[in-house]
Amino acid sequence: MGEHKKDLFSNLSEFAGSSGELRVLEVGCGSGANFQFYPRGCKVVCVDPNPNFQKYLSKNVAENEHVHFERFLIASGEHMSQVASGSVDVVVCTLVLCSVKSVEVFLKEVIRVLRPGGAYFFLEHVADDQHSWLHFIQQILQPTWVHIGDGCQLTRETWKDIENAPFTELKLRHIQGPFKYSIIRSHIIGYAVK
Numbered sequence: 001m002g003e004h005k006k007d008l009f010s011n012l013s014e015f016a017g018s019s020g021e022l023r024v025l026e027v028g029c030g031s032g033a034n035f036q037f038y039p040r041g042c043k044v045v046c047v048d049p050n051p052n053f054q055k056y057l058s059k060n061v062a063e064n065e066h067v068h069f070e071r072f073l074i075a076s077g078e079h080m081s082q083v084a085s086g087s088v089d090v091v092v093c094t095l096v097l098c099s100v101k102s103v104e105v106f107l108k109e110v111i112r113v114l115r116p117g118g119a120y121f122f123l124e125h126v127a128d129d130q131h132s133w134l135h136f137i138q139q140i141l142q143p144t145w146v147h148i149g150d151g152c153q154l155t156r157e158t159w160k161d162i163e164n165a166p167f168t169e170l171k172l173r174h175i176q177g178p179f180k181y182s183i184i185r186s187h188i189i190g191y192a193v194k
Contacts (some may be wrong), residue, residue, distance in 0.1 A: 001187075009037040022039060022040040022042040023042070023043050023090070024042050024043065025091045026091075028093055029057060030059030032061060034094060036060075036064055042067060042068065048073075069194070077096065078109060081122070088115065090114075091114055091121070093124075097156065098124065098151075104165075120167070125184040129186070134186075137183060142154050145183075162192060165166045170192045171191055171192070172190035175187050
């Protein structure tokens with residue numbers, strides 16, 4: 001999905017604050033795989049509920065010197081009280097919403113931490129078309145998958161939650177992942193402006 005991410009993050013700089021500085025909050029940062037796509041000089045705070053990712057994150061921080069890494073916060077996306085309201089220009093979240101407990105609560109937190117005019121960038125796998133065989137298979141696998149996939153939901157229609165959130169502008173499109181026979185083939189990609 002590297003080419004899709006490169007395209008998605010190509011306009012991050014447009015959301016820099018009035019000082020010209022771009023403050024990015026990445027939720028569910030994992031090992032920091034998105035750093036390579038961030039613009040030079042941006043300041044990044046990472047949030048992840050898994051404290052073990054911090055040691056892997058340091059490797060990507062070292063390999064991406066163009067990014068100014070500020071700190072790592074241990075928290076879920078639904079409970080980011082350590083991040084001040086209106087304090088970030090951009091929130092990035094890739095392949096995380098399948099496993100949050102409440103997408104609606106998560107999006108409320110995203111809107112809270114974004115400054116007015118800031119943007120939420122996303123890339124998420126979603127349920128396949130309801131009339132497809134893949135959707136049927138996702139429905140069958142869901143009860144087991146959620147346990148072996150660390151809470152991952154195969155059947156979420158996440159685009160509906162994003163469309164219903166009170167953003168002022170939304171650029172969202174449906175794409176297919178690179179693996180034709182994957183059970184997580186269908187994705188959404190885009191950004192929403194507060």
